[in-house]
Amino acid sequence: MTSTDPDLTALGPLAKTIADTVQTTPINLGTPEGALPLIQALILNTAAYMGSELPRTPGLAKHMVEVDTERQRQLAKWGDQHHPDGTAEEAAESIADTARRECDEAFAAGRGTWAHILTEEVTEALAEDDPDRLRTELVQCAAVIQAWISDIDSREA
Structure with a gap:
């Protein structure tokens, strides 16, 4: 694998789903509809797998790809970073x-805006001293950001 080849490791479970389906679905070669049960099983099992792996919120998968692309850019530029949280300061x-x-x-x-909502969520995260509650607050920040992106995208349609 070269540095420009995509890392397909994450597709291993999907490949296993497809291989298992091919191995367990009987087909009748030599007839026009002989492969139909296999095709139907592949579509059904692949859709079920993807439905369990991809987000159900409309547009979220696209945003996740964009966030992943940005994370890959950050990792390439700065590597895997580790810093103190810096939360729970005196005035937070x-x-x-x-x-x-x-x-x-x-x-x-x-007159409420996305900026009001995100500011509230970010400041709540910055006030946290418990790592579990901080993580919960950061997930809430990410969800608000995703909702805001989705709202912007819906205006462009």
């Missing part, structure tokens, strides 16, 4: 409370 909880209040007030007044 107060800043998170302010962002939460401002977000609530903006939406109550009918």
Whole structure:
């Protein structure tokens, strides 16, 4: 494998699904419809596999590919990085409370924006000192970012 070849390791489970289907589906060679059961089983099993592996939220798979591309660019530029979290600083909880209040007030007044929502989520993450709760907050940040991207994309359609 060269450095320009894609890493197909992640497709191993899908390849196994296809191989198992081919091995366990009887076919009748020599007739026009002989391979039909195999084709049907491959379509069904591949779709079931993909449905269990790909996100169900419309547009999310595209965003994930874009995020993965950016992560690959970052890894190529800086390598795998490890840094302290830098969260739970002294003023962080107060800043998170302010962002939460401002977000609530903006939406109550009918002027809430994605920026309000994301600011609230990010400041909540920055206020966390527990790694599990920090991870949960960061996932919430990522979900808001994905929703915002989806909203932008829907405007371009």
